[in-house]
Amino acid sequence: MPGDDLFAERLRKVEKLRAEGVPVYQIDFSPSASIAEARARAGGGAEDAVSVAGRIMRLRPQGGAAFADLEDESGRMQIWLRADHMGDAYRIVGSLDLGDIVGVAGTLTKTRRGEPSVLADSATLLVKALHPPPEKFHGLQDQETRSRKRYLDLLSSEDSRRHFATRTTILRSLRRTLDSRGFLEVETPILQTIAGGGAAVPFMAHWNALHTDVYLRIAIELHLKRLLVGGYARVYEIGRVFRNEGLSPRHNPEFTLLEAYQAYATYDDMRVLTEALVVDAASAAGPQPQTDDAGEPPCENPMLRRFAGRTIDLTPPYAARRMADLIEEQLGVDVVDRWDDMYRVARELGVDVPAGHGPGAVMLEIYEQLVEPAISDPTFVLDYPAEVSPLARKRKDDPRFVERFELVVAGRELANAFSELNDPIDQRRRFAEQAAMRAAGDDEIPPIDEDFLEALEVGMPPAGGLGVGVDRLVQLLTGAGSIRDVLLFPTMRPQHRTAIAHEPLAHESPSERAEEG
RNA sequence: GCCCCCUUAGCUCAUCGGUAGAGCAGCCGGCUUUUAACCGGUUGAGGGAGGUUCGAUUCCUCCAGGGGGCACCA
Numbered sequence: 001m002p003g004d005d006l007f008a009e010r011l012r013k014v015e016k017l018r019a020e021g022v023p024v025y026q027i028d029f030s031p032s033a034s035i036a037e038a039r040a041r042a043g044g045g046a047e048d049a050v051s052v053a054g055r056i057m058r059l060r061p062q063g064g065a066a067f068a069d070l071e072d073e074s075g076r077m078q079i080w081l082r083a084d085h086m087g088d089a090y091r092i093v094g095s096l097d098l099g100d101i102v103g104v105a106g107t108l109t110k111t112r113r114g115e116p117s118v119l120a121d122s123a124t125l126l127v128k129a130l131h132p133p134p135e136k137f138h139g140l141q142d143q144e145t146r147s148r149k150r151y152l153d154l155l156s157s158e159d160s161r162r163h164f165a166t167r168t169t170i171l172r173s174l175r176r177t178l179d180s181r182g183f184l185e186v187e188t189p190i191l192q193t194i195a196g197g198g199a200a201v202p203f204m205a206h207w208n209a210l211h212t213d214v215y216l217r218i219a220i221e222l223h224l225k226r227l228l229v230g231g232y233a234r235v236y237e238i239g240r241v242f243r244n245e246g247l248s249p250r251h252n253p254e255f256t257l258l259e260a261y262q263a264y265a266t267y268d269d270m271r272v273l274t275e276a277l278v279v280d281a282a283s284a285a286g287p288q289p290q291t292d293d294a295g296e297p298p299c300e301n302p303m304l305r306r307f308a309g310r311t312i313d314l315t316p317p318y319a320a321r322r323m324a325d326l327i328e329e330q331l332g333v334d335v336v337d338r339w340d341d342m343y344r345v346a347r348e349l350g351v352d353v354p355a356g357h358g359p360g361a362v363m364l365e366i367y368e369q370l371v372e373p374a375i376s377d378p379t380f381v382l383d384y385p386a387e388v389s390p391l392a393r394k395r396k397d398d399p400r401f402v403e404r405f406e407l408v409v410a411g412r413e414l415a416n417a418f419s420e421l422n423d424p425i426d427q428r429r430r431f432a433e434q435a436a437m438r439a440a441g442d443d444e445i446p447p448i449d450e451d452f453l454e455a456l457e458v459g460m461p462p463a464g465g466l467g468v469g470v471d472r473l474v475q476l477l478t479g480a481g482s483i484r485d486v487l488l489f490p491t492m493r494p495q496h497r498t499a500i501a502h503e504p505l506a507h508e509s510p511s512e513r514a515e516e517g
Numbered sequence: 518g519c520c521c522c523c524u525u526a527g528c529u530c531a532u533c534g535g536u537a538g539a540g541c542a543g544c545c546g547g548c549u550u551u552u553a554a555c556c557g558g559u560u561g562a563g564g565g566a567g568g569u570u571c572g573a574u575u576c577c578u579c580c581a582g583g584g585g586g587c588a589c590c591a
Contacts (some may be wrong), residue, residue: 005561006527006543064549082549098542112550135528135541137553142528144583156528199591219591245590246518364591388591406591416591444590467591482584495582 010130013095017125022095026126029053029103036074042108042116051105052077052118053126055155056098058136066093067117070104073161078117079104085119092123098136099129099155147490166285167474167486173284174238174258174470177277183234183260188223190216190240196446197221197391201244203253216242220259221391221465222452225420228261228463229455236260238470249482250412253491256470261420265464267403270417271380274407274466275316278378278414278473279303282314285477307476308410313377318407320380326371327363335363339400356440360385360400373411380405384418390430392418393462409476417466424456 014024031053033041038052054070054077061067064083069076079102083090096102106120134140134156146153146160153160175185193212195202197219207214220237227235238258245251258277262269287302299306303314324336331349338345342359346352346366353365363385372381384404386394392402403419421427431448438445474486484490 009543058552058554060551060554062548062551062554065551066549067551067554069552078552080550084549111552113552115550115552117550132527132542137541138529140528141530142524142583144524145528147583152528201589243590246588248587248590249585251590384591390591404591413591493582 006132007130010097010128010132013097014128014130017095017128022092022125024125024128026103026124029124029126031072031103034074035070035072035077038108038118039075039077039116042077042110042118045110046108048108049106050108050118051103052079053103054101055129055133056096056100056102057133059096059098061093068096068102070102078111078115079106079120079123080109080111080117081120081123086121086123089122092125095125096123097129097132099131099133100125101127101129143484144492147484148492148495150488163478163480163485164488166478169284170281170474170477171238171470173281174277174468177280178234178236178260181234181273181276183236183262184232186224186227186232186235186237187239188220188227188237190242192217194447194449195219196449196452199442199444199446201444202446203242203244218243218446219467220257221467222449224259224261225460225463225465226452226455228263229458229460233263233461234261247491249484250472252471252483252487255483255487258468258470259466261463261465263461263463266419266462267382267405267417267464270464270466271320271405273464274380274415274417274468275318275378277468278314278407279316281473282477288479305476305479307479308412308481310376310410312410312476314409318378318380320382320405322382323363323367323371323384324401326381327367330371330374331366335366336398336400358385358387360387364388372408372413375408375411378407378409378414381408389418390434391421391427391465393421393423394426412472413469414472414476415466415468417464420460420463420465422456422460422462424453427456428453 017024030051032049032051035052035054038050041048041050052070052072054072056068057071057076058069059066066081068079068081070079071077081090081093103124103126104118104120105122106118109117109119111117134152139156140146140152154164179185191205191207191214193214195215195218197217198221200218202215202218205214205216206212218241220239220241224235224237236259238256240254241257242254245253247253260270260273262273282302282305285302287300288305305312305314324334327333327335333345333349335342335345339359342362343353346362349366349370351366351369353362357365367381375381382405383395383401384392384406386392386400386402389402389404392404395401395403405417406413407415421430428448431453434445435448438447471483471486474480475483478486480486
C-alpha cells in the first residue's frame with residue numbers, strides 16, 4: 001500500500017490537471033534542438049530562442065523561481081522557470097514531479113553561476129510519470145530490478161545507456177567487417193523440426209495449426225551451409241539461438257550468435273577473418289571508458305582491455321597453437337603418442353572423465369580442465385579431435401583430428417571455426433555415430449537431418465565456417481562480468497510462478513479474442 | 518539439480534531476541550540565480566508461510582526471487 005500512496009498522489013495530480021483542462025499526455029511537441037545542442041549553444045554565450053524536451057531528473061523549486069534538470073538521450077540541462085517571467089504559466093511548477101516529461105520553450109542563457117540554462121517562457125507537461133524514478137543520486141542499485149525493469153536502469157543511469165549503446169556499436173562493426181569482405185547477410189529459420197548444428201537441448205514450442213511440436217534453433221550452421229550449396233559464396237547471420245540450459249554469468253538461454261561461411265576457404269582463412277572481426281570491434285568500441293573494479297586506470301589503447309581481473313591484449317596477430325602441443329607444453333604429456341592410452345593419461349593428470357568416451361573426447365576434457373582456463377591473451381587453439389567435431393573436415397595428415405579452431409580469450413571460448421565437412425558420405429557416417437550416442441541417452445545430440453544430408457549430396461563447395469559468441473565478445477569489450485550485463489532483457493525466472501501456472505492457455509490470438517469480445 | 522550468501526519504506530542505506538533509524542522521493546509550509554538547493558513540520562517498511570520464545574525483523578524449517586560457485590554448457 002505505501003507504494004500505492006505515491007502512485008495515488010500522482011494520479012490525484014492527474015485528476016486535478018484534467019479538471020483544470022490541462023492535458024496530461026500531450027502528443028504535439030517538437031523540440032527545436034536536442035538538449036546537448038541547446039546546452040552547447042548556451043554555454044557558448046548564445047541567447048536565442050529554443051525549445052527542448054526531456055525528463056525531469058531534478059527539481060529545485062524555491063518559491064518564485066524553480067530550476068529543473070531536464071534530460072534527453074543527448075544529455076542534461078537546466079531549465080530556469082521564473083514567476084515574474086512566466087506569469088500565470090508558472091503555476092505548472094506546482095504540478096511537476098520527478099520523472100515527468102516536459103517540453104520547454106524559452107531563451108538560452110546562463111545563470112550567475114555560469115550554468116547554461118533555458119529561461120522558460122512556457123513549460124508544457126507532455127507526460128505525467130505515475131511512478132517515482134529511482135533515487136536521484138545513487139540511482140538503481142538492485143541488480144535484479146535493473147535487469148527486470150531495464151527502463152528504470154536506463155533512465156536513471158547514463159552509464160547504462162552508454163554501455164548498451166556500445167553493444168550496438170560492436171554489432172555494427174561486426175556487420176561492417178563482414179559486409180566489406182563481400183559477405184551476404186541472411187536470415188534463416190528459428191522454428192525448426194530438427195534443431196541441429198550443435199549439441200544442446202533445444203526449447204520446444206507447439207504449432208497449433210499443424211498439431212505438431214517444433215524446436216527453437218540451437219545453431220545457424222545447417223541452413224547457412226544449404227545456402228552455400230545454393231551458390232552463395234559468402235553468407236552470414238547474426239541472430240538469436242536458444243539452448244535449454246541453466247543460467248550462469250556466462251550463459252543465457254537465448255544468446256546472439258554470429259555465423260559466417262565462406263566458399264573455397266579453410267579454417268586458416270577463418271582465422272584471418274576472426275582476428276579482423278575482433279580487432280575491428282575493439283577499435284569501434286574504443287578504449288575502456290572507466291576504471292574497473294580493480295581500480296586500474298583507464299587505458300587509451302582500445303586493444304588493451306581489463307576483463308575478469310586480467311589485462312587482455314587484443315593486438316594482432318594472435319597466437320595459434322595446436323591443442324595437442326598446448327597439452328604437451330603445459331602438462332608434459334604427448335597425447336598423440338599415447339592416443340590409445342588416453343584414459344590413463346587423464347587419470348594421471350587427475351582429470352575426471354565419465355566412462356564411454358573415446359580418446360578424442362578424453363583429450364578435449366584434459367584440455368578444457370587444465371589448459372584452457374590458463375589462456376589469457378587471444379589464442380587460436382587448433383586441430384580438435386574429430387570425435388567431438390562431427391561437422392568439421394578431417395586433417396589429411398591425421399584423421400583423428402579435424403581442421404578446427406576455437407579462439408580462446410581470458411579462459412573463455414569466443415569463437416569456433418572449421419574447415420567444413422562437405423563429404424556427404426562421411427557426414428552421414430558421423431551423424432550415424434552421433435545418433436548412436438543419442439540412442440544411448442545423450443539428449444543433446446540432434447536426430448539426423450536428412451534434408452541437410454541431401455543438400456550436401458547435391459554438392460557444397462569446400463568452405464570455412466565460423467561462429468562467434470557475440471554476447472561474450474561484448475562482455476570482453478565492455479568489461480562486463482556477467483552476460484546479463486550485456487543483454488538489455490536477460491532471461492529471468494517468472495516472479496509469480498503459481499499465478500502464471502493457473503492462467504489458462506490461450507490458443508487463440510489476441511486479434512481473434514478482440515473479434516469475439 | 519546441488520552448495521553458500523542475500524531479500525528492511527517507492528529508491529539508497531542503518532539497527533537489533535524487547536516491538537525499526539536516516540537520506541532521497543512524497544505530503545504541508547517558507548524561500549526569485551539554485552544545482553545531491555536549503556529551512557521547519559510530516560506520512561510511510563524487515564519477500565511469503567510455518568515453528569521456537571513471554572516476546573522474532575533477528576534463531577530454526579519450508580517456499581519464492583536474486584547473487585556467486587558447482588553441475589550442465591562444442
